[in-house]
Amino acid sequence: MSTSFRDRLRGSSRLLIKEIAAFGFIGAISFVIEFGLFNLILTAEHIGPLKAKLVATVVATTFAYFGNRYWSFSHRARTTLGRETSFFFGINAIALVFSELILALFSYPLHYRDNHLVINIVNLATIGLGTVFRFWAYKRFVFLHPDRAAALSVDGAPSADSLRNAS
Numbered sequence: 001m002s003t004s005f006r007d008r009l010r011g012s013s014r015l016l017i018k019e020i021a022a023f024g025f026i027g028a029i030s031f032v033i034e035f036g037l038f039n040l041i042l043t044a045e046h047i048g049p050l051k052a053k054l055v056a057t058v059v060a061t062t063f064a065y066f067g068n069r070y071w072s073f074s075h076r077a078r079t080t081l082g083r084e085t086s087f088f089f090g091i092n093a094i095a096l097v098f099s100e101l102i103l104a105l106f107s108y109p110l111h112y113r114d115n116h117l118v119i120n121i122v123n124l125a126t127i128g129l130g131t132v133f134r135f136w137a138y139k140r141f142v143f144l145h146p147d148r149a150a151a152l153s154v155d156g157a158p159s160a161d162s163l164r165n166a167s
Contacts, residue, residue, distance in 0.1 A: 019072060023135055026067035031127060034060035038123060042116065049103050049119045054096070061092045073143035084142055091137040095130035102126050 034056045041052035065088050078084075106122045107113040 015075070019139070020135075022072035023068065023138075026064055026072050027131055029067065030060040030064040033063055034127065035120075035123070039116075039120070042119070048113060049107050049123070050100055053099060053103055053123065057092070057096050057099070061089065061096075064092075065089070068138060068143070073138065076143040077146040079144060087142045088138070091134060091141065095133055099123070099126035099130060 037056040037059055038049075038052045041047055041055055042049060065085070068088075069084065103119065103122055103126070106118060112118040112122075
């Protein structure tokens with residue numbers, strides 16, 4: 001018995017809503033960890049916003065990896081642990097570099113380094129932009145749809161079958 005297009009669409013939308021909700025919940029906890037730790041470190045003497053951002057992001061990202069792997073995207077296909085972690089932390093490194101560049105711009109050339117209100121607003125903006133990027137990138141590159149995961153060979157490269165079927 002074949003399912004109708006409407007049934008498939010309904011199932012897909014339920015799954016997307018589940019992913020967004022779980023990603024949002026893990027993200028909210030990660031946000032509290034990152035933002036709280038950022039401000040705690042920022043208030044310490046001789047530690048600037050760039051070092052505070054680095055430390056806070058590493059801690060929050062580690063939590064987010066386990067939350068996303070085992071809850072938000074638990075239903076997705078599994079590839080090798082090395083592949084998943086390297087892509088996950090690589091994507092987060094890209095988001096961190098972007099955030100650090102924006103914070104550096106406001107901290108040094110624009111001279112807001114000691115203005116915690118401005119630095120926190122900039123930090124919030126970079127977290128928001130990074131969240132949208134990470135959700136898209138996790139679904140696209142880290143936690144793969146079963147069809148995409150089946151197309152990968154053991155080492156993460158496209159399998160011969162998937163290359164043959166693509167042509």
